[in-house]
Amino acid sequence: MRYGKLLFALLGISMLATSCHTDVIIEDDFFEPTPVNTALTLEDFDLWYVDINATKGNGEVPFIQRAFTLTFDHGVLLANNNLVGIGKTGNGLGIDVASYGTHFGAVEIDHDLDGVWLLEVIALNGNTIELYSADTNTSYIMRGYQQNTFDYDQVFYDNLHYFLQEYEAWEKVYTSEVGAVNDFDDENFLAFLSGNDGSFFRSSVDGAGTSLVNLQWNYEGDYQVFDVPNDPSLKTLTLDYDFMGNDYFELYVIDDSTIELYHVASETIYEFQGRGYIQYLKSGKSAVKKRSKVKNSIMNVKRQRKM
Numbered sequence: 001m002r003y004g005k006l007l008f009a010l011l012g013i014s015m016l017a018t019s020c021h022t023d024v025i026i027e028d029d030f031f032e033p034t035p036v037n038t039a040l041t042l043e044d045f046d047l048w049y050v051d052i053n054a055t056k057g058n059g060e061v062p063f064i065q066r067a068f069t070l071t072f073d074h075g076v077l078l079a080n081n082n083l084v085g086i087g088k089t090g091n092g093l094g095i096d097v098a099s100y101g102t103h104f105g106a107v108e109i110d111h112d113l114d115g116v117w118l119l120e121v122i123a124l125n126g127n128t129i130e131l132y133s134a135d136t137n138t139s140y141i142m143r144g145y146q147q148n149t150f151d152y153d154q155v156f157y158d159n160l161h162y163f164l165q166e167y168e169a170w171e172k173v174y175t176s177e178v179g180a181v182n183d184f185d186d187e188n189f190l191a192f193l194s195g196n197d198g199s200f201f202r203s204s205v206d207g208a209g210t211s212l213v214n215l216q217w218n219y220e221g222d223y224q225v226f227d228v229p230n231d232p233s234l235k236t237l238t239l240d241y242d243f244m245g246n247d248y249f250e251l252y253v254i255d256d257s258t259i260e261l262y263h264v265a266s267e268t269i270y271e272f273q274g275r276g277y278i279q280y281l282k283s284g285k286s287a288v289k290k291r292s293k294v295k296n297s298i299m300n301v302k303r304q305r306k307m
Contacts, residue, residue: 038102038121041129042072045144047080047093048129049155052140053295059136062114063097066280068155070142075099077109081280083163084256087152097281107131113281160235160251161199161225161296164192168212168276169204170259179268184247189215190272192223199223201239212276219244225251226299236299237261250305262305269305 042048047069063079064070068086071078071093080086080094089095098111102121109117120132127144156163164170170190189204202217204210221241228234240246250262257274 038105038107039072041121041123042102042107043074045127046147047071047145047150048142049145049150050140050142054141055138056141057136057138059133059138061117061119061131061133061136061138061140063109063111063117064131064140067094068159069094069150072100072107075101077111079281082166082278083156083159084166084274084277084279086156086256092147092150092152095279095281154232156253157232157235160253161192163253163256164223164225164259165194166278167257167274168278169215169274170272171208171275172270173208173258173273174269174271176269179263180266182263182266182268184263184266184270185268187219191217203239203241221246225296227296228299228301228303231303234303235296236301250303252305264304267304 048071049069050064050067052065066081067079068083069080073093076096077098077100078090078093078095079097080089081097082089086092086094097113098109100107100109102108105122106118106120109119111117117133117135120130120134122130122132124130124141129142129144130139131142132139168191170192172188175185186205187203188206188208189210191202193200193202199222201221201223203219204215205218206215219241221239221244223240224238226236226238228236235251237249237251238246239249248264250264252260252262254260254271257277259272261270261272262268263270
């Protein structure tokens, strides 16, 4: 009897141990990260628009801070970092900037310049996600779109001040015969830049065709781009010269390398072409441009340029 009881007890302990071990395995399986749901969420849309004005936190994730859109394409991260060529570069999805792998509720991104980042993925609704960086305590809100419904033109016009900064300089290539003589007639090059204190410009009276490396900047000051109510395709531009007053223009985009400035006071039309295109990331100048929370001021004016 004792032997039988002992054998029964050992069998019972063995079964209990096996049962406990099985429970542990199930528990481990339950918590094991799985990429399926996160991958489906990120790859469900062709493009994610980075709503930079909805960013929360004082830090940054550099490659998101630079991007207008991100695309998660089966392990390859694509980004539209430039407005020049947006909608055409990479068939509209941008350039290859990183590789990524997904975990349960997180994505690990190995960026070509910025290294490895682990970001929490939080679904806010059917087409909006939050990417949260615990390292920088920063959240980015991103809205998903299919490519055939994404409005590239709206992104372009909403961020026009960045477009002006995507060339090292703008060269005047046309001045209308109609229009009063004014000081701006002599200025042949403009450069739009950004710094810690805001947006500023430089201006040169060097002759047409001067190489960028030989340009001498004669004037400088602050610039600002304004929205006009009920006229989404019109932007206005002010050049506030240091110690010299300011110039006011209506700003029109002819194509992604040509702008038109209509000098309202003199009724003169100028065309400028971009020189020295800066492709962020590929050029190695990616650190120069970072998007920040910017909302254009409103200028209550009516279009003066006769089209």
